[in-house]
Amino acid sequence: MDFPWDDLALTFSHTSMFPFFDFAHYLVSVMAVKSQPGAVALAWKNPISSWFTAMLHCFGGGILSCLLLAEPPLKFLANNTNILLASSIWYITFFCPHDLVSQGYSHLPVQLLASGMKEVTRTWKIVGGVTHANSYYKNGLIVMIAIGWARGAGGAIVTNFERLVKGDWKPEGDEWLKMSYPSKVTLLGSIIFTFQHTQHLAISRHNLMFLYTIFIVAIKSCEDTQEEDCLQTRDSPLTGHQICWWHPDLEIFNLQNCEK
Numbered sequence: 001m002d003f004p005w006d007d008l009a010l011t012f013s014h015t016s017m018f019p020f021f022d023f024a025h026y027l028v029s030v031m032a033v034k035s036q037p038g039a040v041a042l043a044w045k046n047p048i049s050s051w052f053t054a055m056l057h058c059f060g061g062g063i064l065s066c067l068l069l070a071e072p073p074l075k076f077l078a079n080n081t082n083i084l085l086a087s088s089i090w091y092i093t094f095f096c097p098h099d100l101v102s103q104g105y106s107h108l109p110v111q112l113l114a115s116g117m118k119e120v121t122r123t124w125k126i127v128g129g130v131t132h133a134n135s136y137y138k139n140g141l142i143v144m145i146a147i148g149w150a151r152g153a154g155g156a157i158v159t160n161f162e163r164l165v166k167g168d169w170k171p172e173g174d175e176w177l178k179m180s181y182p183s184k185v186t187l188l189g190s191i192i193f194t195f196q197h198t199q200h201l202a203i204s205r206h207n208l209m210f211l212y213t214i215f216i217v218a219i220k221s222c223e224d225t226q227e228e229d230c231l232q233t234r235d236s237p238l239t240g241h242q243i244c245w246w247h248p249d250l251e252i253f254n255l256q257n258c259e260k
Helices: 006-013 020-034 039-045 047-068 073-078 080-095 097-105 108-136 141-166 181-197 205-226 230-246 248-259
Strands: none
Touching: 006 205, 020 039, 020 047, 020 080, 020 097, 020 108, 039 047, 039 080, 047 073, 047 080, 047 108, 047 141, 073 080, 080 097, 097 108, 108 141, 108 181, 108 205, 141 181, 181 205
């Protein structure tokens, strides 16, 4: 299937994530760590623990996918350049004089740019995970979906284990019980790219990467500007109207929900 933007999509699919997109991914991940209660005090009191938590956020997807494929979980440490870049961002974020990094990141345009670039890296991670899993298990759909999902959103799951070890784990924050936006959109992408890889979808990979990236960047921008889960927001009114239509006995209750 040919699209008028084929050349643009092909060029886009060959874009290198290092250094600019990786920088944005590490920045957003480290800022998420810093936003946690007591994170700044912990960084000054125990910088090794703070650094380790930041690295889990930055490389958690790779760690989880390695565990699922029985590969060394510390394989990510072999990439000295990325470790150095992520560690540098962690350092200047927590220890920059006058907190200049956080002040600059607090501006909405900066957050939108950084989060949008991070979503681009999500596409590359999903595709890399699906392809890597296929090299182990040829056309193993479940394995490919699982590894693509782990590579793209595994950081949130790995950090749950880190919170459990620290004693900060709460059931309402568990990714298995209540999936966040990254987990939901990554699972969707992993399924789509798996079916494309096994030729169940009649679309080229570079076009699918281009379209999927536009979709997740738009959804993430919506989430950042409205400060809520846009996927959940779109689902809730629709679900309410369907219940009002099909369940007359609950009409009064559900109509009230729909009005809200």
